[in-house]
Amino acid sequence: SYNVAMGSSALRVGAVSASGNVALGAQTLRNTSSSHNVAVGYQAGYTNAAGTVVAVGNNSLYSNTSGAENTAVGNSAGEYATTAANTTFVGHHAGKGITGAKLTGNHNTAVGNNAGLLLQGAAAENCIFGSLAGDAITTGGENCLFGMGAGGAIQTSIRNTFIGDDCGNTCTTGDSNVAMGHRAMGAGATTGDFNVAIGYSAGVTLTSGGSNVIIGPIAGDALSTGSANTVVGSGALGAEAAGIGNVAIGED
Secondary structure, three states: OOOEEEEEOOOOOOOOOOOOOEEEEEOOOOOOOOOOOOOOOOOOOOOOOOOOOOEEOOOOOOOOOHHHHHOOOOOOOOEEEEOOOEEEEEEEOOOOOOOOOOOOOOOOEEEEEOOOOOOOOOOOEEEEEEEOOOOOOOOOOOOEEEEEOOOOOOOOOEEEEEEOOOOOOOOOOOOOEEOOOOOOOOOOOOOOOEEEEEEEOOOOOOOOOOOOOOOOOOOOOOOOOEEEEEEEEHHHHHHHHOOEEEEEEEEO
């Protein structure tokens, strides 16, 4: 009772048993027998069996089964999430996922065009904000990405924090890295762990190097395989690629 349904086959299964649902669009909430859901758009929440779900946009949360308290706004947002719960996907194809290993991980947030596009399997607790941010993440978790293209190459990595346009956007398998600033740690295929890079293009070419602390614009911009370096200052340690345990403080 207290349902509103408009569109061919909208709320077809739960029209009698469910309550407090709003389904607007052809086949929205078609198989739902649960309550307190809102779906707007063609096949939004099509297979949903959970309660308190909001799906706005064609095919948004299409595959959701038991995932409760999910919100998806945008064309195909969260389309292939099944049992994932407490997720928020906002934007065209945000958190869309794949047809194979559908998303079951909880507490993911992806906001922006194609943000978190490939989230799948047990990927969980990712916070992704920005167009194309984290768009290659598959099963990676606990990543915090803010900015256009931030963390754009991460697949299975965990616990990275990248803040800034194109920041960390070539980090592939590196874990527990922190980068802030435009293109910081953003051009090398980063596989190293526990790096900190703060400033415009700081540590921009880091690859397998780990445990580096790099602070300043263009600081450590040649470092690739070097590890355990402390670099502070604009352009500091600018010619060192493979050094270990260096301390460089001051401009250039």
